[in-house]
Amino acid sequence: MQSIIKSNNLNDDIRQILSNIKFDKLFILTDEHTINLCLPLLSQVDMINNANKIVISSNDSNKTLENLSHIWKQLTENGATRHSLLINLGGGMITDIGGFASATFKRGIKYINIPTTLLGAVDAAVGGKTGINFEGFKNEIGAFYPAKHVLISSHFFSTLNKNDILSGYAEMIKHSLISNNEEWQELLKLDIENIDYEWLNDALFRSVSIKEDIVKKDPFEHNIRKALNLGHTIGHAFESFALDNNKPVLHGYAVAWGMIPELYLSHKLCNFPKDKLQETVRFIHSNYGYMSISCDDYNQLYEIMRHDKKNANSSAINFTLLSDIGEIIIDQVIDEELIYQSLDFYRDSVGL
Numbered sequence: 001m002q003s004i005i006k007s008n009n010l011n012d013d014i015r016q017i018l019s020n021i022k023f024d025k026l027f028i029l030t031d032e033h034t035i036n037l038c039l040p041l042l043s044q045v046d047m048i049n050n051a052n053k054i055v056i057s058s059n060d061s062n063k064t065l066e067n068l069s070h071i072w073k074q075l076t077e078n079g080a081t082r083h084s085l086l087i088n089l090g091g092g093m094i095t096d097i098g099g100f101a102s103a104t105f106k107r108g109i110k111y112i113n114i115p116t117t118l119l120g121a122v123d124a125a126v127g128g129k130t131g132i133n134f135e136g137f138k139n140e141i142g143a144f145y146p147a148k149h150v151l152i153s154s155h156f157f158s159t160l161n162k163n164d165i166l167s168g169y170a171e172m173i174k175h176s177l178i179s180n181n182e183e184w185q186e187l188l189k190l191d192i193e194n195i196d197y198e199w200l201n202d203a204l205f206r207s208v209s210i211k212e213d214i215v216k217k218d219p220f221e222h223n224i225r226k227a228l229n230l231g232h233t234i235g236h237a238f239e240s241f242a243l244d245n246n247k248p249v250l251h252g253y254a255v256a257w258g259m260i261p262e263l264y265l266s267h268k269l270c271n272f273p274k275d276k277l278q279e280t281v282r283f284i285h286s287n288y289g290y291m292s293i294s295c296d297d298y299n300q301l302y303e304i305m306r307h308d309k310k311n312a313n314s315s316a317i318n319f320t321l322l323s324d325i326g327e328i329i330i331d332q333v334i335d336e337e338l339i340y341q342s343l344d345f346y347r348d349s350v351g352l
């Protein structure tokens with residue numbers, strides 16, 4: 001199982017971790033931004049300065065077979081063995097592709113994730129899902145292969161812009177919805193124009209623990225880990241739809257919007273309380289705005305949902321719903337008509 005380390009001193013903590021792992025060569029994967037903005041923060045560690053650097057382009061659209069191949073090549077050309085160690089320094093794109101490169105290189109090498117975005121810290125870097133996008137589908141090829149350590153330092157987050165904070169925060173809201181009322185109420189207090197970073201940092205670590213507990217119970221997503229998919233069935237459809245129409249949106253925004261119809265389905269089918277539905281919808285609208293869709297888009301959205309790998313077969317679309325906050329109901333197969341109704345609710349809720 002991976003260890004999650006809350007780092008108060010990046011250089012000391014990395015030095016300590018590296019001295020406790022046996023490896024022959026050290027590699028660091030960064031993107032074109034994190035190499036300049038984040039890597040210098042680790043410059044007091046000699047082993048890091050002397051490590052082989054691998055750099056790829058940023059953005060999820062670069063989580064490709066070509067970039068994966070580039071990482072494999074760099075490892076091979078620089079003499080990596082199955083006892084080498086890879087550090088992934090970046091957002092979810094870097095930890096996903098770096099994790100998958102580690103899972104596959106010489107049948108698996110050890111790796112460490114150092115997430116540099118809130119979204120990465122609260123979700124992608126934790127829990128062992130790795131992969132790349134393929135043929136237009138997100139995370140189509142991948143493996144469950146956990147990092148040995150995930151080192152989380154809030155140092156990186158105070159420089160993120162408001163949109164990137166909100167993108168990660170959507171996953172934190174999701175974690176609160178699948179855990180308990182107090183956490184949900186606490187998170188709705190966010191004042192995005194006036195962020196209290198100490199408060200956010202505490203909330204982040206509570207959120208990571210919620211995910212960690214679930215992943216420990218079900219690392220390969222046979223049952224309760226499906227709770228983490230709340231908001232994602234329709235959220236992923238929104239995200240792909242936006243991308244197909246050349247108007248890409250941040251992952252967390254799509255998840256936030258996806259939670260609106262999925263909580264509506266929860267209310268309709270499992271009696272999720274109406275007041276909590278309304279309060280969550282209000283929070284999402286006031287912080288995330290909305291993505292414009294019309295009823296002419298429903299078929300396209302539905303087709304994207306049908307391809308989702310969470311479905312047992314392509315004619316049954318699988319949802320995680322809630323009967324209340326923290327009351328999870330997995331494997332709810334929902335028909336087309338009801339999904340369309342939930343999209344109507346989404347549109348009505350924003351006056352579209």
Ligand code: GLY
Binds near residue numbers: 123126225229
């Ligand atoms: N991002 C959902 C999970 O890790 O299962």
